[in-house]
Amino acid sequence: MGFFNYTFDWSVLWRHPYGGLLINGILTTLHLSILAWMIAVWLGIAIGVFRVSPFGLARFTGSAYVQIFRNTPFLVQLFFWYFAAPLLLPKPAQEWLYDNVPNYSYWAGVIALGTYTASRVAEQFRSGLLSISRDQYRAAYSTGLTTFQAYRYVIVPYAFRIIIPAFTTEFLTCFKNSALTMTIGVMEITHTAYYIDSFTWHGLETTTAASLVYLCIALCVVLFMSFIEKRIYIPGMIAREQ
Amino acid sequence: MDLNVISINFKFMIGGLFLTFELALMTMGGGLLIGIILAMARLSLRPWLYYPATVYIHFFRGLPLILVIFWIYFLSPVITGKSLEAFPAAVISFIVFESAYFAEIIRSGVQSISRGQTMAAHASGLTAYQTARYVVLPQALRNMVPSLVTQSVIIFQDTSLAYVIGLREFLRRVNLVDAREARSVELYLFAGLVYFAICSAGSLASHRLEKQRERSCH
Numbered sequence: 001m002g003f004f005n006y007t008f009d010w011s012v013l014w015r016h017p018y019g020g021l022l023i024n025g026i027l028t029t030l031h032l033s034i035l036a037w038m039i040a041v042w043l044g045i046a047i048g049v050f051r052v053s054p055f056g057l058a059r060f061t062g063s064a065y066v067q068i069f070r071n072t073p074f075l076v077q078l079f080f081w082y083f084a085a086p087l088l089l090p091k092p093a094q095e096w097l098y099d100n101v102p103n104y105s106y107w108a109g110v111i112a113l114g115t116y117t118a119s120r121v122a123e124q125f126r127s128g129l130l131s132i133s134r135d136q137y138r139a140a141y142s143t144g145l146t147t148f149q150a151y152r153y154v155i156v157p158y159a160f161r162i163i164i165p166a167f168t169t170e171f172l173t174c175f176k177n178s179a180l181t182m183t184i185g186v187m188e189i190t191h192t193a194y195y196i197d198s199f200t201w202h203g204l205e206t207t208t209a210a211s212l213v214y215l216c217i218a219l220c221v222v223l224f225m226s227f228i229e230k231r232i233y234i235p236g237m238i239a240r241e242q
Numbered sequence: 243m244d245l246n247v248i249s250i251n252f253k254f255m256i257g258g259l260f261l262t263f264e265l266a267l268m269t270m271g272g273g274l275l276i277g278i279i280l281a282m283a284r285l286s287l288r289p290w291l292y293y294p295a296t297v298y299i300h301f302f303r304g305l306p307l308i309l310v311i312f313w314i315y316f317l318s319p320v321i322t323g324k325s326l327e328a329f330p331a332a333v334i335s336f337i338v339f340e341s342a343y344f345a346e347i348i349r350s351g352v353q354s355i356s357r358g359q360t361m362a363a364h365a366s367g368l369t370a371y372q373t374a375r376y377v378v379l380p381q382a383l384r385n386m387v388p389s390l391v392t393q394s395v396i397i398f399q400d401t402s403l404a405y406v407i408g409l410r411e412f413l414r415r416v417n418l419v420d421a422r423e424a425r426s427v428e429l430y431l432f433a434g435l436v437y438f439a440i441c442s443a444g445s446l447a448s449h450r451l452e453k454q455r456e457r458s459c460h
Contacts, residue, residue: 006320071441073399075413080434082427123365172304181308183406190309203316211305211313218304 012202023204025192026213032109032188033178037171039114044121049151051126062122068118074177077116080110083183109181110217117174124170128157161234168225172218189213201242246422247425248432255257255419258412259436265411270394271338277344282374284349295345302342307403308317311335315407340397347393351386352378388455391448395441402437412436 050062145235182191197203264390283295362371
């Protein structure tokens with residue numbers, strides 16, 4: 001036995017039905033992580049604003065959220081949303097869920113990934129908000145804007161542009177974390193690679209392919225975002241890496 | 243809510259924490275060691291050290307940990323001819339993966355030390371190795387302690403992924419108990435609470451260290 005006893009069979013990547021499965025896996029990974037990302041951005045921005053708001057209760061809620069979601073493993077959260085959350089619903093809602101949502105694992109994955117990533121986005125967003133000089137707030141208030149308006153029209157748009165690089169990193173983390181949804185049975189790319197192995201014993205090839213998919217998509221996102229960054233950065237406000 | 247299910251199975255589940263800690267500690271040790279080597283290679287001016295280390299770091303930072311576990315799991319029979327036990331497979335995957343993250347922390351820690359220090363060390367006649375060993379690393383390590391603690395908390399959480407290859411660490415045991423007792427709400431809240439208690443202690447320590455360092459700098 002040894003290295004040369006393994007015969008590579010790359011055709012497993014396109015042979016029927018495995019080729020189709022892999023394509024489906026890639027698509028599932030993509031739309032799952034994009035949906036989760038949308039939740040994460042909106043929720044994360046709200047919580048980030050909560051964390052710096054002048055109201056004690058809002059600050060407490062915001063930091064409790066971040067602490068809870070950051071100090072428990074994502075896998076535990078995923079299991080909670082998948083196994084435990086439906087049991088907390090009232091009986092009729094539970095039955096409706098089991099009858100009408102056959103791919104509940106997918107939605108549990110979206111919610112878990114979205115709420116988890118939101119806690120990370122919130123932290124990035126908060127540090128973005130804190131990096132804005134106090135003068136901006138003062139200027140906004142002195143022109144007669146209310147607190148909400150000041151955030152909505154001055155602070156948030158500013159902060160958003162400052163933290164684009166950090167958001168890129170967080171999106172990629174979200175994208176990679178989507179692989180964990182395989183533990184609750186979502187057929188994303190990692191799960192598909194593993195699944196094909198159980199029929200063909202060619203896990204090495206499929207895992208290689210899955211790795212390349214992750215790396216290629218990450219590369220595309222990084223290139224695209226550096227293009228966006230160049231278009232919208234605020235001169236003098238981003239400490240760019242030399 | 244039925245908290246009995248937790249007290250009955252408490253010992254079994256908490257027993258899994260030993261394995262969780264074992265995994266985490268071995269990963270931290272191995273990851274730190276390889277991370278230092280990788281960071282040194284990445285800071286080196288020799289291309290045959292710089293490029294492999296850079297590729298390694300970017301490669302593993304671009305992959306999900308779960309995929310790295312499968313890699314090791316599928317690759318090892320090809321190389322050795324027999325499959326790897328779950329425990330070594332998990333430890334190897336964790337070290338391979340986390341060392342890329344450690345390397346980046348260490349690299350930025352080293353780069354935070356001003357060039358003047360290195361120049362002064364060279365001027366006083368120290369070799370490159372001595373400069374790293376006695377001048378740069380002691381200062382750099384102190385600067386990166388908070389980030390290293392944060393990364394250790396992440397590693398502690400990441401050990402739950404050993405679940406996928408069947409290791410009976412804490413989360414797996416909770417999962418097994420749930421399979422028998424069907425009390426998901428109580429059990430997963432309990433699991434979350436245990437992780438939360440341990441990880442917040444780590445996060446708090448990291449926060450304190452960061453504050454301390456900031457104070458000592460000014």
